[in-house]
Amino acid sequence: MSAPLPRGRAQWLSLCVGALALLACWWWGHASPQQSLLSYLSAFLFFTGLALGSLAVLLVQPLTGGAWGEYLRPPLLIAARTLPLQAVAVVPILLGLHVLYPWAQAGAASGDALLRAQSWYLNPTFFVARSIVYFALWLALLAAATRGAAGGSAASARTAAVGLIVYGISTLFAATDWAMSLLPHWHSSTFGMMVAAGWLLGATALAVLCALMVPAPGRPHVPSVAQDLGSLLLMLVLAWSYLAFMQYLTIWIADLPDETAWYIPRTLTSWRALAWFLIAFHFAVPFAVLLSRRAKRRRAWLAGVALLLVVANFADAFWLVVPTFRAHGFSLRWSDLLAAVGVGGLWLCIYLGQLRRVPWPPLPLPLPEGAPDAPAPGQLGDARG
Numbered sequence: 046m047s048a049p050l051p052r053g054r055a056q057w058l059s060l061c062v063g064a065l066a067l068l069a070c071w072w073w074g075h076a077s078p079q080q081s082l083l084s085y086l087s088a089f090l091f092f093t094g095l096a097l098g099s100l101a102v103l104l105v106q107p108l109t110g111g112a113w114g115e116y117l118r119p120p121l122l123i124a125a126r127t128l129p130l131q132a133v134a135v136v137p138i139l140l141g142l143h144v145l146y147p148w149a150q151a152g153a154a155s156g157d158a159l160l161r162a163q164s165w166y167l168n169p170t171f172f173v174a175r176s177i178v179y180f181a182l183w184l185a186l187l188a189a190a191t192r193g194a195a196g197g198s199a200a201s202a203r204t205a206a207v208g209l210i211v212y213g214i215s216t217l218f219a220a221t222d223w224a225m226s227l228l229p230h231w232h233s234s235t236f237g238m239m240v241a242a243g244w245l246l247g248a249t250a251l252a253v254l255c256a257l258m259v260p261a262p263g264r265p266h267v268p269s270v271a272q273d274l275g276s277l278l279l280m281l282v283l284a285w286s287y288l289a290f291m292q293y294l295t296i297w298i299a300d301l302p303d304e305t306a307w308y309i310p311r312t313l314t315s316w317r318a319l320a321w322f323l324i325a326f327h328f329a330v331p332f333a334v335l336l337s338r339r340a341k342r343r344r345a346w347l348a349g350v351a352l353l354l355v356v357a358n359f360a361d362a363f364w365l366v367v368p369t370f371r372a373h374g375f376s377l378r379w380s381d382l383l384a385a386v387g388v389g390g391l392w393l394c395i396y397l398g399q400l401r402r403v404p405w406p407p408l409p410l411p412l413p414e415g416a417p418d419a420p421a422p423g424q425l426g427d428a429r430g
Contacts, residue, residue: 056397063390070383077380082145083370084384086138090223091247091362091385092392093131094240097183098248099124101212101241103190104205113273115408116264120255123399124248128187130395132180134388138223139173146172148229159230167226179219182211216241227369231307235292240365242288246281247358253278254351257344259400263407268342275341278350282335286328310372311364318375319364327357359385 074081103121106114142149148160148167160167186208217237225236253274257266296304311320331350340346367381 053401056394056401059390059397060394061390063387063392063394065387066383066390067387070380070387073380073383077378078141078144079370080378081380081384082138082141083367084378084380085388086145086223087363087366087381088384088388089131089134089138090240090366091359092127092134092388094244094358094362095124095248095251095392096128096131097125097212097216098244098246099252100128100183100187100190101209101245102249102252104186104208104212107201107205108209111273112267112270112408113277116270116274117249117252117256119261119403119405120252120259121248122191123255123396123403124251125187125190126399126403127392127395128180128183130391132184134391135176135180139176142169142172146226146229148226163229167229172222175218175222179215182215186211213241216244224365227366228307230303232304233292233296233307235288235295239285239288239292242281242285243358243361246278246285247355247361249278249281250351250354250358254348254355257348257351259405261405264405266344271344271347272338272341275335275347275350278331278354279335279341282328282331282354286332307369310368310374314368314372315374316364316368316371319360319368323357323361323364326353327361 070081070085099121103118103125106118138145143151146167148163149169149172165171189204189208220237220240224240225231225233256264256274257271293308296308310316331354334340334346334350337346340350363381
């Protein structure tokens, strides 16, 4: 078996592949600009979610403590530091919003009373300004979280508390702007929270996968810490599933045309196969595996579930965006692959660069279970034995 590429070489390879794929996607977009931008938007949402969700989980640790936060801090920092790339990646969406969003097209509101009523919010100038504000806030939070990466102080806890409030509010508006406004006549008060929960889940799954698979001296596999990581993933799986189910249940009970418009192409056409995929692999299978204490404590099982959740999270970003303009049924375009490889290649380039720069300090091992004064699994953050 051939040796793996050195990180520096893999970084340049991902940069070249990503740049070429984006150029090909741009060239392909001349024939079908709306579909190409739609493909780009789904990839943008996924990788922005990995970066922003990592920042949010990073802000949780100063408030809760625990060995899981110390274990995940390096991979969370690595992913969060890709956020400046996403601030640049939003530019094609802002430049092409007149093509992508129905409400931004010339004359769209002239014969539509609802769009006229929404025009104070859904207008190109305000849309661009809001997107700039989102990334300004998130980059400020990233700088604050990086400065407080040592954690544990009252100041870092205050910053984390404010940062999580900002994350909750800003992601609610960002999800509404970038994804929900693709169908401006459809509204859901749960949609933003569901997207934010999905970003947290995908980012945590990636961090767990990275922490388990990247070899680092002084960071052995500790089953009790792995159990805490599995419990964290289980909590986020349940949070996302609850919000997704409650949104569907509320709309199904109401059965109003404006509210069902979002679900009709996703559940009454061949797109339902992707919906079942998400039910199976974004909820049912991870839920069943993570209920097992033994599975959570084993590296291979936990890494497998984390990888499955990352893949399902990408499928979820695709499902949130693409069926809106492919309502006839499931279909894939070359732009879907090119946009995913393009944005992903550039994102991976930055990720690998941060992987080489972020230190992975050795961790104090918790006392063995059953030893005198051994902490409970949920209290491992206090162990210094």
